[in-house]
Amino acid sequence: MRETIIVDTDPGQDDAVALLLAFASRDQLDVKAITTVAGNVPVAQTTANALRIRDLGERADIPVHRGAEGPLVFPLETAEFVCGPDGLAGAGLPAPASEAAPGHAVQTIIDICRAAPEGGITLCPLGPLTNLALAFRLAPDILPKVKRIVVMGGAIGLGNITPAAEFNTYVDPHAAAVVFGCGRPIVMFGLGVTLQAIASHAQIACIGTLGTRTGTAIHGMLDRPRPGGLGSDGHPMHDPCVIAFLLWPELFDGRDCFVTVETGDNPLRGRTTIDWNGRLKQVPNAHVVSAVKAHELFERLIERLATLP
Template identity: 65%
Template structure:
């Protein structure tokens, strides 16, 4: 049976590649919906980006527009990394398809309530605002979540501040709600996603597929980026979430207690991971620590090449 998933996302170049992989893996994954959230760019643009991704891939999953900003703080976006439209380099026109009526949070609640049991996996690629709102508005739906696979946090240094990874920094209160929801969580922090580097040779293989999707990925991964992000290759953070569902044998980690700092200061969004169990608390997340990137990209490139 295919695993039922909801993708919650703020596309974003690496979000786009994660969605492409999920759509290409329709033999393994049933994408019930794609929920846009404010993050890399405002939510109107992330919604448009999700639709653009569907259009170029030639596949269809319903897209819903979600939260316009974090639970407490003002929205901070990342155009300085991902470009004015969030998908700099993709070379895609505006969307042809349109978003579904209704709010993404209502879709999440409705879909989870309709599930027979804990059978739906939430794939969280952006700030966790939509998911936290769903849990706060309808606590009963938590029982229908099989697991949440999250790209967020960091075991060591952050990428938006010295302490914090971007997704958790944008909405730390939402991240705290989710990590304390009592649901199985798999955490893909920067410590692991910075090992998922798509090399220049691998990027060229996307282009060699001679598909619109491959050209789009090539453009996104070869666009000019801030010098501080390095030039060895391109980390594809969010793709790790979908890759974990398809090929869990390429990853390993450890159950840890993870707590998120929501304070308005230099530690905002910091994920404190008790890797060595110093606090003797039960783990609330499987924190991924190792990955086999070469095999991951070989498989992902082959899978995505079937898209238009």
């Protein structure tokens, strides 16, 4: 039976790979919508990027809805210094062939969840959690419809945008706090595991030899220098871990933990405190993934991506 999902995203190169993996897995995943949020680049660009990726994967059946313009409280900070001026540096993709579907992303999330059976929707946020937080606050009645939230965000150790914080939780820590406090099952992919998911130079080269438009675009995005030494032994694939977990959970390991998010405007902003050893005696609110069989992950990912145009 296929899992019904909404992908909430701010593409971003690794978001693009995550979306393409979902497109290539229609036998297992029913993607009801792609909702966009400001993050790696402003929301107008993340929306255009989602449409460009949808065009590349030839999945015009999946609607794209534009979402939140910025975080709940703080001004938006973006990451063009990592992903390039348009967010998809190296992809070489044309402008979108169509426009976003009418209706705000937050309302789309609410409507899809309300129409679903109890526990019928899996939410897959790959960027800042603004859209999800707004949906949960506007329509708390949808929470029972959410089977689980598989999120890329946070870190058990050092951050990647500040010493304390991973980018997504840093950009909108208040939204992350709402989501981690929502009471629904959460699977957390923080930097502790996603930085193990390094696509090696050989694997990136293999993608380039697929002979498809998808393979060429992915190779162009991944075979480029990363700032600050990130990915010097390859390219970290943060967001594809979320989709891969839905497909191949046996490749991952972790434990249930209590997670809090620092929302103050201070050097710890966006830090996720993960009670790995249960010191706080709190009920766990997330399954924190800590290990991945990276080589097997990328072998399977490349096999799936080879099925796309």
